[in-house]
Amino acid sequence: MITELIITSTIKITLVIIVILTGVAYSVYAERRISALIQNRIGPNRVGPAGLLQPIADVLKLLLKEDIVPAKATKPIHTLAPMISIFVALCTIAVVPFGDSIHLFSRDIRLQIADVNIGILYILALTSLGVYGITLSGWSSNNKYSLFGGLRSSAQMISYELSMGLSVVGVILMTGSLSLQDIVLHQFGWKWNIILQPIGFITFLVAAFAETNRAPFDLPEAEPELVGGYHTEYSSMKFALFFLAEYANMIVSSTVIVTLFLGGWQFPYLQTFGLPPLVVSLLQVFTFVIKVVAMIVFFIWVRWSIPRFRYDQLMNLGWKVMLPLALANIVITALLIAIFRS
Amino acid sequence: MNYYEIIFYVFAVLTVVSAGVVVFSRNIIYSAFALLFTFTGVAGIYVLLNADFIAITQLLIYVGGIMILLIFGVMLTTNVTNVEITTQTLKALPATIVVAIVSALLVSTMVSTKWAVKDPISVESTTINQIGELLLTKYLLPFEIASIVLLIAMMGAAFLARKN
Numbered sequence: 001m002i003t004e005l006i007i008t009s010t011i012k013i014t015l016v017i018i019v020i021l022t023g024v025a026y027s028v029y030a031e032r033r034i035s036a037l038i039q040n041r042i043g044p045n046r047v048g049p050a051g052l053l054q055p056i057a058d059v060l061k062l063l064l065k066e067d068i069v070p071a072k073a074t075k076p077i078h079t080l081a082p083m084i085s086i087f088v089a090l091c092t093i094a095v096v097p098f099g100d101s102i103h104l105f106s107r108d109i110r111l112q113i114a115d116v117n118i119g120i121l122y123i124l125a126l127t128s129l130g131v132y133g134i135t136l137s138g139w140s141s142n143n144k145y146s147l148f149g150g151l152r153s154s155a156q157m158i159s160y161e162l163s164m165g166l167s168v169v170g171v172i173l174m175t176g177s178l179s180l181q182d183i184v185l186h187q188f189g190w191k192w193n194i195i196l197q198p199i200g201f202i203t204f205l206v207a208a209f210a211e212t213n214r215a216p217f218d219l220p221e222a223e224p225e226l227v228g229g230y231h232t233e234y235s236s237m238k239f240a241l242f243f244l245a246e247y248a249n250m251i252v253s254s255t256v257i258v259t260l261f262l263g264g265w266q267f268p269y270l271q272t273f274g275l276p277p278l279v280v281s282l283l284q285v286f287t288f289v290i291k292v293v294a295m296i297v298f299f300i301w302v303r304w305s306i307p308r309f310r311y312d313q314l315m316n317l318g319w320k321v322m323l324p325l326a327l328a329n330i331v332i333t334a335l336l337i338a339i340f341r342s
Numbered sequence: 343m344n345y346y347e348i349i350f351y352v353f354a355v356l357t358v359v360s361a362g363v364v365v366f367s368r369n370i371i372y373s374a375f376a377l378l379f380t381f382t383g384v385a386g387i388y389v390l391l392n393a394d395f396i397a398i399t400q401l402l403i404y405v406g407g408i409m410i411l412l413i414f415g416v417m418l419t420t421n422v423t424n425v426e427i428t429t430q431t432l433k434a435l436p437a438t439i440v441v442a443i444v445s446a447l448l449v450s451t452m453v454s455t456k457w458a459v460k461d462p463i464s465v466e467s468t469t470i471n472q473i474g475e476l477l478l479t480k481y482l483l484p485f486e487i488a489s490i491v492l493l494i495a496m497m498g499a500a501f502l503a504r505k506n
Binding site for chain 2: 002006074077116117118121122124125126128129131132135136139154158161178
């Protein structure tokens with residue numbers, strides 16, 4: 001029984017990690033192509049057909065580069081920091097359901113690595129750990145630009161964690177459960193949380209951009225002022241790990257946004273079409289993937305359309321706009337639920 | 343050894359070894375950093391005890407919140423202002439006595455307590471419902487007092503941080 005659980009979990013974990021890592025490689029490619037499209041350039045199109053092999057060339061290049069550690073760096077922490085970043089980014093995916101359940105080899109397999117009852121809290125707890133990778137890398141490099149990048153990032157992530165946590169409360173009130181599978185099941189038909197919780201969606205989306213350090217909130221690595229930010233002193237595979245973590249974070253937050261607000265793997269009224277169960281399961285997974293890809297494209301689109309915030313603007317937005325909005329959303333949701341239930 | 347025991351020992355070793363580093367390391371950075379792993383190990387043991395909510399709050403508050411502030415404090419004092427902070431052995435005799443008393447107390451509690459062992463199947467799958475209900479019914483007053491204390495602390499911090 002438990003051995004079977006371990007075997008199926010291992011298979012699921014391996015598959016999900018392979019998918020995410022491939023997804024990372026191709027989101028980098030997508031980012032370069034889309035940015036080129038937006039800026040009226042051509043972008044990478046030489047390696048393989050339409051440049052599709054470019055990610056492999058990039059990975060090989062990073063692997064073969066020399067690994068330089070500054071002489072005065074605190075070496076153990078300098079090495080550990082990128083590992084923390086990638087660990088946190090990949091662990092969050094464990095509670096995200098990417099489908100209902102699938103009937104294979106005469107048993108039902110749930111399409112989720114772990115259906116934790118407190119899934120949302122798990123995600124929030126892990127995102128709060130993500131700050132360590134950046135802070136420690138900034139400090140241990142013994143470089144003032146790295147340190148500034150690390151400090152900025154910590155302040156930013158701690159500030160936006162609050163509005164992120166609060167904006168989920170509306171969804172939790174609607175569902176009455178912290179499990180992500182329950183939240184998805186609650187959004188059947190067209191009852192997606194983006195329609196029922198528009199303010200919650202906006203605050204969560206902004207917080208997700210800030211938590212992943214993506215433009216317009218990419219102050220930790222603002223090139224004109226901080227060289228490379230927290231990863232200035234990183235090279236070779238350690239730099240690649242940070243790069244990987246950044247894009248993995250983007251993918252994982254896309255999956256979380258899709259799960260919480262865009263109906264997860266739900267395809268509206270799919271059950272009424274009378275399709276065989278296996279096709280239904282596969283279509284649901286496919287729906288989930290399509291939604292996630294749309295979210296990733298949205299992330300990229302925003303990065304190349306909106307200029308970077310100034311640091312005080314970022315803090316003002318976080319504390320004076322997003323936090324009150326998220327709080328107001330909780331009060332309004334609670335009131336409406338109390339009125340409609342009685 | 344079954345799987346639970348293996349997982350338990352992994353987390354137990356992580357907790358104890360990192361706690362040892364916290365105490366014995368000469369470099370305060372490594373002490374602060376090892377404390378991070380102690381908290382994480384304790385969170386893992388909570389998960390094994392089926393206290394899922396406590397485990398997550400341990401991660402959220404101790405590892406994600408308090409430790410960040412602690413590491414910040416340590417980092418900014420050592421590397422920016424060039425102050426070498428090291429831990430030294432001071433007053434060995436009184437320390438030994440205090441440690442002996444405390445550990446005797448802990449060991450005697452450990453031996454004398456009747457540990458409630460529950461069948462793993464009968465345990466509820468999540469504790470969060472009961473915790474929420476108890477906080478808003480039986481323990482409402484302590485809960486509200488704690489929130490007022492926190493509010494006062496926050497106002498105090500904001501007051502101290504203001505320039506005039």
